[in-house]
C-alpha cells in the first residue's frame with residue numbers, strides 16, 4: 001500500500017493538499033522538487049490517500065509533508081508512512097529521525113508522540129521585510145563554537161553544523177555576527193531551494209542590541225539582492241519591530257532510532 005510517488009500522482013494528491021492549514025498549503029510548490037529528491041512516499045487505497053517525504057542525510061532522517069486525505073484520518077495511515085520512512089532510514093544505519101510540527105497542531109503532535117517522538121527544541125518563525133538600511137554593525141565569521149551554534153536551517157530542514165557545512169557557509173560569507181558590549185548574536189543565511197526570492201535565516205540571539213544590528217543588515221542585504229521575503233528561525237523571542245512579525249512557533253521533534 002505504500003510506494004514511491006510518481007509524477008502522475010500529482011493531481012490526485014494535490015486535491016487533498018490545498019487547504020490543509022488556515023494559510024493553505026505548500027505541497028504544490030515543493031512537489032517536483034521532492035519527487036526529484038526521491039523518497040516521496042505515497043499511501044494508496046484505490047487512489048492516493050496519504051503522503052510523506054523523507055530526506056536522508058548523514059545520520060538523520062528529516063520527515064516532512066505528512067498529509068492524509070481528511071476522510072481517511074485516524075486509520076494509522078500517517079503512522080504507517082512515518083514508520084516506513086524510519087524503516088528505510090534504519091536500513092541506511094541512520095540513528096535519529098526529526099520532524100517539525102506547529103506547536104498548535106495538536107493532532108500531528110499526538111501522532112508524533114504516539115510514535116515516540118519527543119520535543120527536542122522549540123523554534124519561533126518570524127517574517128522580516130527587506131528594506132534599505134544605511135548603518136549596521138556586523139562582521140563575517142569564519143569559525144563558530146559548534147557547542148553554542150550546533151544547527152542551522154536550510155530549506156526548512158534543520159541540519160547539524162559540521163566542519164563541512166561551516167566551511168561552505170563561511171566561504172560564501174553566510175555567517176554573520178554582531179558583538180555589542182560583549183554580547184553577541186549570530187545569523188546563518190541561506191537561500192530557499194524551494195521558494196523563489198526567499199531568504200531563510202537561522203538566528204541565535206544573544207542580546208537585543210546585537211540582534212537589532214543583524215536585523216538591519218539582513219533587511220539591507222535582502223533589499224540589495226532582490227529577495228522578496230526574509231524568514232527567520234530562532235529559539236529566542238525577538239525585539240518588537242514594525243517590519244518583524246512573529247508568525248508561528250514549531251517544536252522540533254526527535255526520535256532516537258533503535
Ligand SMILES: CC(C)(COP(=O)(O)OP(=O)(O)OC[C@H]1O[C@@H](n2cnc3c(N)ncnc32)[C@H](O)[C@@H]1OP(=O)(O)O)[C@@H](O)C(=O)NCCC(=O)NCCS
Pocket residue numbers: 020065066067068069072073074075076077078079080100101102105106107108110111112114
Ligand atoms: C496529523 C495527521 C497527519 C494524522 O494522520 P492520521 O493518519 O490521521 O494519523 P494516525 O491515524 O496515524 O494517528 C495515530 C495516532 O495519532 C494521534 N492522533 C492523530 N490524529 C489525532 C487527532 N485529530 N486528535 C487527537 N489525536 C490524534 C492518535 O493518538 C492516533 O492514534 P488513535 O487513532 O489510535 O488514537 C492528519 O490529521 C493530517 O493530515 N493533518 C493535516 C496535515 C498535518 O497537520 N500534517 C502534519 C504536519 S507536521
